[in-house]
Amino acid sequence: MKYIDEYRNEADAQKFIAAIQRVATRPWTIMEICGGQTHTLIKFGIDRMLPERVTLVHGPGCPVCVTPLELIDKAIAIARRPEVIFTSFGDMLRVPGSRDDLLSIKARGGDVRMVYSPLDAVKLAQKNPARQVVFFAVGFETTAPGNAMAVWQAKQLGVQNFSILTSHVLVPPAMEALLGSPNNRVQGFLAAGHVCTVMGYWEYEPIAAKYRVPIVVTGFEPLDLLQGIYMTLQQLEAGRVQVENQYTRAVRREGNLPAQKLIAQVFEVTDRKWRGIGEIPRSGYRLRDEFAAFDAEKRFDVGAVTAQESPLCIAGEILQGLKRPRDCAAFAKQCAPEHPLGAPMVSSEGACAAYYQYSVSSIQYSVESDTEH
Amino acid sequence: MCLGVPGKVIEMQSNAAGVTMGKVDFAGVVKEICLAYVPEVKVGEFVIAHAGFAINTLDEKEALEVFETLKQIDDLAELEIPQP
Numbered sequence: 252m253k254y255i256d257e258y259r260n261e262a263d264a265q266k267f268i269a270a271i272q273r274v275a276t277r278p279w280t281i282m283e284i285c286g287g288q289t290h291t292l293i294k295f296g297i298d299r300m301l302p303e304r305v306t307l308v309h310g311p312g313c314p315v316c317v318t319p320l321e322l323i324d325k326a327i328a329i330a331r332r333p334e335v336i337f338t339s340f341g342d343m344l345r346v347p348g349s350r351d352d353l354l355s356i357k358a359r360g361g362d363v364r365m366v367y368s369p370l371d372a373v374k375l376a377q378k379n380p381a382r383q384v385v386f387f388a389v390g391f392e393t394t395a396p397g398n399a400m401a402v403w404q405a406k407q408l409g410v411q412n413f414s415i416l417t418s419h420v421l422v423p424p425a426m427e428a429l430l431g432s433p434n435n436r437v438q439g440f441l442a443a444g445h446v447c448t449v450m451g452y453w454e455y456e457p458i459a460a461k462y463r464v465p466i467v468v469t470g471f472e473p474l475d476l477l478q479g480i481y482m483t484l485q486q487l488e489a490g491r492v493q494v495e496n497q498y499t500r501a502v503r504r505e506g507n508l509p510a511q512k513l514i515a516q517v518f519e520v521t522d523r524k525w526r527g528i529g530e531i532p533r534s535g536y537r538l539r540d541e542f543a544a545f546d547a548e549k550r551f552d553v554g555a556v557t558a559q560e561s562p563l564c565i566a567g568e569i570l571q572g573l574k575r576p577r578d579c580a581a582f583a584k585q586c587a588p589e590h591p592l593g594a595p596m597v598s599s600e601g602a603c604a605a606y607y608q609y610s611v612s613s614i615q616y617s618v619e620s621d622t623e624h
Numbered sequence: 625m626c627l628g629v630p631g632k633v634i635e636m637q638s639n640a641a642g643v644t645m646g647k648v649d650f651a652g653v654v655k656e657i658c659l660a661y662v663p664e665v666k667v668g669e670f671v672i673a674h675a676g677f678a679i680n681t682l683d684e685k686e687a688l689e690v691f692e693t694l695k696q697i698d699d700l701a702e703l704e705i706p707q708p
């Protein structure tokens with residue numbers, strides 16, 4: 252497939268690996284933020300092809316993983332109601348709440364449906380005027396333009412039986428929370444390409460300067476990631492601290508202005524709780540008052556639901572890059588994709604699921620060139 | 625939900641709310657995608673889409689950038705071959 256296959260060429264990947272071997276003379280720790288990138292790194296075995304002195308840690312960039320447990324329980328409480336058609340992206344359906352997940356509500360007769368786009372949920376509402384259609388609007392800056400458009404369109408078209416249950420999160424405040432923590436060991440960041448496609452990367456410049464960390468905006472294919480790692484290492488070795496853009500085919504410094512405009516019209520910045528991390532100031536979006544009529548939490552009065560995490564799950568430390576999935580005693584034992592204890596085992600973007608899926612089975616690239624191991 | 629992939633725009637039209645929608649071909653799988661955020665896009669161009677929304681057009685010139693870097697790396701590697 253054009254614009255995909257050429258970025259997976261193994262011979263080119265090996266060239267980058269060799270260049271990385273040459274450029275990295277000291278131990279460095281780099282974090283990739285986005286779960287999509289974690290997935291590629293593990294799937295192609297890139298983490299194991301790198302010299303041992305280069306450590307990759309996985310960040311909090313899996314939207315499913317950081318959506319608070321309370322919100323899953325609220326989703327379940329809403330989805331149980333007979334008048335509701337509850338719609339969501341597929342990977343949210345399997346995330347365990349305190350007692351249930353959305354799929355088991357569906358199995359017991361709840362009307363829970365997977366949609367491809369939030370606009371499909373608006374269409375469903377138009378087709379089913381006697382029902383209440385709720386869309387589970389979670390995610391990072393990448394899904395915000397779509398969710399904003401769905402709400403805006405519902406308002407334009409006068410669709411009154413549509414609402415969203417929202418827990419939008421934002422990457423830069425989470426990066427700051429990690430960098431400001433006394434436990435931080437991240438020395439360079441791969442910023443999530445598509446988050447920057449929407450928001451641009453100017454917001455990262457003050458963060459790089461304040462915490463003295465190189466940040467490289469990076470794409471999602473193996474060659475993108477290898478180049479991103481290479482560029483970060485070049486900066487670290489040279490003592491440079493800059494925001495650089497590896498993913499120039501999809502990202503401009505200012506981002507997507509029409510998308511930012513509609514996001515700002517529909518949403519406003521708010522404090523958000525991140526599953527496994529806790530509350531981070533000004534790290535998410537909520538609906539503006541003008542759109543409060545589309546807020547499912549208000550419409551169905553589920554504001555007071557609270558929840559309890561599984562005591563075995565160390566997702567919080569994993570999402571902060573302090574531990575890796577294999578450090579969890581439950582990994583591949585009590586916790587597996589068929590019966591997840593925590594959210595990182597559910598989504599293919601979750602670090603635990605990525606490790607489970609790929610480190611247990613085959614790796615696509617060979618590791619022969621890596622003489623360090 | 626965050627795995628945006630590039631696809632080729634094959635058709636464009638406006639919907640009931642006046643929003644530009646289009647059919648986009650992702651390696652043979654055709655999906656209806658909202659194109660409101662890429663007002664400059666034309667049929668035949670590639671967009672990056674996330675959950676039903678194009679969030680940018682793909683810059684075909686910049687798409688070759690990584691291969692430029694690889695070429696430079698190759699040239700540098702050649703310089704490192706010791707001379708007899």
Ligand code: SF4
Pocket residue numbers: 563564565566569576579580581582583586587591592593594595596603
């Ligand atoms: S393996 Fe399962 S229990 Fe352990 S941290 Fe990951 S999701 Fe939580």
